[in-house]
Amino acid sequence: METYQTRAARIMQRINTLAGISEDAHGVTRTFGTAAFLAGRDLVQTWMEAAGLAVRTDGIGNLRARLVSQNPQAKTFVLASHIDTVVNAGKFDGPLGVLLGLDLLETLVKQQVNLPFHVELIAFSDEEGVRFHTTYLGSKVVAGSFDRSLLEKKDAAGISLAQAIAAMGGNTQSLANEAIASHDWLGYFEAHIEQGPVLYERNIPVALVTAIAGQQRVELTWQGMAGHAGTVPMDMRQDALAGAAEFVLAAEQFALARKTEVVATVGKLGVSNSASNVIPGEVTCSLDLRSADAGQLAAAYEALREQAEAIAHRRNLGLSWNLIQQTAPVACDAEMNKLLAEAIAASGYEVVSLVSGAGHDAVPISAVSPATMLFIRCFKGISHNPLEDVELDDLAAALAVADRFLTLLFTQFQTH
Template sequence: MQQHYTTRAERIMQRIQQLAAISEDVEGVTRTFGTPAFLSGRALVRSWLEAAGLATRVDGIGNLRARLLSANPAAKTFVLASHIDTVVNAGKFDGPLGVLMALDLLEQLIAKQVVLPFHIELIAFSDEEGVRFHTTYLGSKVVAGSFDHAWLTRPDAGGVTLAHALEIMEADAAQIAADAIPADDWLGYFEMHIEQGPVLWEREIPVALVTAIAGQMRVELTFRGMAGHAGTVPMAMRQDALCAAAEFVLIAEQFALTHGQGLVATVGKLSLSHAASNVIPGEVTCSLDLRSPDAAQLAAAYDALQTYTEAIAGQRNVALDWTLIQQTAPVDCAASLNDLLAEAIADAGHEVVALVSGAGHDAVPISAVAPATMMFIRCYKGISHNPLENVELADMAAALEVADRFLHLIRLQIPTR
């Protein structure tokens, strides 16, 4: 039995390596939404789906979708999904692992001619990371029916709007509303993903049950001071935008360290307009990423940091633009599915470890319309969004066994008609 799962894991690993070879750069893995590399990668995944005998389609936002049908046309739909877009200089496993493991599960069901009491839809989401248009979950929000059509006018860094990007991708934005799965048609949602944290790695446990996903608030800040000659403006008379931004970065770090208990604050972007070594920075733009599994804590941290930052700007005589770019509330995974997943983990002989995800996932928008759960898979030192991402074959094989058992338990819950 173990060799059976190892063989399946080896095939998935081969596919992951093939997909990772398709990238916008040669050093890491970069396939951002709508780029030629993304389209080539999606085409490769589509070829594997169709080779398995699955009919495929690309929806209005560029999601790749395939269905394994029940004999009952009125059956509900259980979705297996993750994403195939990446951040810049990413690893190989974040997103694609879940898609390719889901494909393996369907290949097994097809090979065994399993009679399904529900439809299974496999979705490779087109944009979870939000790198290009700075709004995450574009793909899953379409499926959940929560896509905001105002986003179609949002431009990327090159001025290309989302609507134009979809035209280039030959995706029909007019179909977006029809691409949602109606709430009454959902049976549930299951996503497999690397942990993106060190717990499983340190404890040498292959999988974990995800009980909740932290809420997130993303802010764009611009500090506007006065550019000036580095040699002629006295220190006490400067309006240095970078010094204000630097103070903000340290305040954000210290605030999260002090308040802790799940709260994290990250400044991941910092850019200077017209930067030069002999010019006092006049304008600096940076980001703030706040996350917490506690909605009240997240809101309080947001308000406090905005107040602190406004005070910094006032003391340094610089203007501040504070813009909330994105907000997602913390979500709990569905208890009914969690119970079955915990049973599957235990039946496979593993300790049931329950974790809260600090990272966002497509399960967040889906959870608004359907029962959703996730399984984390052990990843090298918990490293993600980094070329060092790695999953060992033994852990992947263990996760496949758990997933097989989980789907079997779900089938037992639904009478075959």
């Protein structure tokens, strides 16, 4: 029998090989539907097929491998994460969960386990939402919550989502049929790097995820009056950038005062027709709000909207506030988490409970299935960055926990 170190080393080798497939030569970028994404997906498919799994690509481009139970009444347990990336990404965000899941299924095949339920491994095609600014495309199809109006959305090159799906060999007409029916779900498990510093600072390899923070993303447009930088008096200006800048700091101060309840980020700033000698007349900026508490999230949204409007009024600026995306906070399933906590403790590790500030495919899936997540320690909590890193020992620990979790799950359902 292979050791967890040996298995972890194989996963690490695959992660490094997959990271070599990218849209650019200097980092890891595989956005939905691109040639690099398709090449990466094809590579993962060869590994799945070599493991003896039945594999198919569904209409949205998800890669799906399945082990079938002999039980005619069996439900489906899903192991999953995503294989798309942000631009200039790290190697581990997403692929680690997929390739860890592949190792678990390879082991089940080798051990010829008599499955009490079907097990499906899914490599979701689009979680990050970089190309079309729409997160969870792949998992929403599997959950049966895909909004067909999204097919009309266009990327920066003017290509619609429908056209991108067709170009990658998908089928927009089959999307409704790709969902796992709600009564067929047994559960969902996702392993993922923590994307935060808690485990790194405490030197603990894994953690139990109790909830995933809700998100609200807003695009703000500040409308002032462009003018000559040398001729318009300071007290007569309608400087859109100054208004946006004041709001950036107001959002930071608001969240700092409530740092245990909410986080707020302005990550994008665009100055129209910018020039060093022109007073900015129009500026757009983003606002990303997150909280595990729905009430706190709603209150922060309204409070910051009021602050933005007050800034615009005081500076004689126009303001457009456009909510472009929102997801509610999600609690992981209590029973699944109980089993996962038991697996962590039985593997010899402290059971650390964490709330995920980042979104995951578990969010749409949790609407139709009991869902649980395992966090894995990563270097300084760095994510969405080429410095992303996971130590071999921590990956081996995660494998041990995941193996034990599946064993507990099998035992529970064989006795039912």
